[in-house]
Amino acid sequence: MPFNMNRRGILRAGGGLLAAGLPLPAFAQGATPPKPDRIVVNASGGSMAQFLRIAYFADFEREHGIRVVDTSPVDFGKLRAMVNSGNPEWTVTEIGGQDGDRATEMNLLEPIDTSIVDLSKYPDVGRKSHIFVGSAYSTVLGFRSDVFKDGSHPKGWAEFWDVRRFPGARSLRNHPVDNLEFALLADGVPMDKLYPLDMDRAFRKLDEIRPHIAVWWSTGAQPAQMLVDKEVVLATGWNGRFFELAKKQAPVGSDFTQGSLKSSSWGIPRGTRHAYWGQKFLQTMTNPRLQAIYATELSYAGLHPDTVNYVAEELRPLLPTAPANLEKQFWLNTSWWTENGQKAQERWTRWMLQRG
CATH class of the missing domain: 3.40.190.10 (Periplasmic binding protein-like II)
Known part of the structure; x- marks a missing residue:
């Protein structure tokens, strides 16, 4: 079965220029x-x-x-x-x-x-x-704005990984897409050098944050709701979900630093x-x-x-x-995920089982 990284079907990003010389309909x-x-x-x-x-x-x-x-x-x-x-x-x-x-x-x-x-x-x-x-759309970092006041929230994934400076329960998606990129960014890889993804390095970095993840979310509504309920104070999520909360003036903010477009x-x-x-x-x-x-x-x-x-x-x-x-932000490279997504998903599943 082909690997599927959908968000409700989702959503292509990657690069590629308009091909020249195509025949007209x-x-x-x-x-x-x-x-x-x-x-x-x-x-x-x-x-x-x-x-x-x-x-x-x-x-x-x-x-x-x-x-x-x-x-x-x-x-x-x-x-x-x-x-x-x-x-x-x-x-x-x-x-x-x-x-x-x-x-x-x-x-x-x-x-x-x-x-x-x-x-x-x-x-x-x-x-x-x-x-x-x-x-x-982007996968971004969401936070409780009453916990991290006046711009004191983590900015970027190295700070999300910094549990001493930014304590509190966290949530990540139960999926390799974005998480591999975020782990590498947290480990110091520049945005323009992410691909091809170094999966060994990414999973080593994920080992560090794993004990601090209270919930691995699986639906788009979850991270926003968990932040509203104060079940977690930091979470990844789709910017549109946080946008809805901002319009309602909920105590939830978001930051686009190193977001995945x-x-x-x-x-x-x-x-x-x-x-x-x-x-x-x-x-x-x-x-x-x-x-x-x-x-x-x-x-x-x-x-x-x-x-x-x-x-x-x-x-x-x-x-x-x-x-x-x-x-x-960086554009998620869908060409890499098309080629490597099945292997990444299989490794992610094994990692989640090994980590309980």
Whole structure:
């Protein structure tokens, strides 16, 4: 079974430049195809579907007069089966984690037509041949702000590991993704020298923090709730969960120092009937004003550099893509995890069992 590092499906990050010289889809070489009455956008569902509709679906429908029908969940196996059948149901689909690499390699996706989807202002990490990077999120350090007052919280993973200077119960995710990187950073590896990951070194460093981890979390809601309940005073977690608490003025803060950046990605299934309008939908998603609406709801901002300018000033420091926060973080290398994730997961499982 392929290794899966999903966060609800998740979320591709890694590097890679837009491939040059790709053949254009047939519609790009001729007249505009007729409008369908609807397109189908497949995503993770839940509250995300509501915010996608507010931010993107409604604007696309107004501009083009085409209804957006949303479906869920994200399912790589179903994508592959649809494409192989020659009649994909979805016009656009969210695609998680290393599945973006797999789908590209397996020729399951249409190329992104940059004559329609304008990526000219996007950073390199957002320029993919067959994948559109819709938004970014981070795994960051969360803390009780009434315990660590006035900026006295740990900043970076060496300080998270420093239990004498920063005492208290801690929580980490029960998963090798992020934890291997954080352990190496705690051991002094620079962010730009993380990959390839030295697993022996990472697990030695994890041995040090293991006795101080009160809970190994497994769902996204856990770390935020544990901090609210004061079950722990320090925890890793997804920035969106801490963002929700900040809006409620809960005594929980977060810090992006050495955060692990990842991204939510989208693709157009190869052979879908309305691929042209799928490209148009992705173009809608590049609009920084609409990305700001989505970011204000979930804190998962798009990669257009102007997006942050449309977000309320008091919320900007809470976005992973705010310039000051980007400088502090690294992009998780999904290519490394695609190649090595199964081995890392097997070793993690053995380590957890050995440590009780």
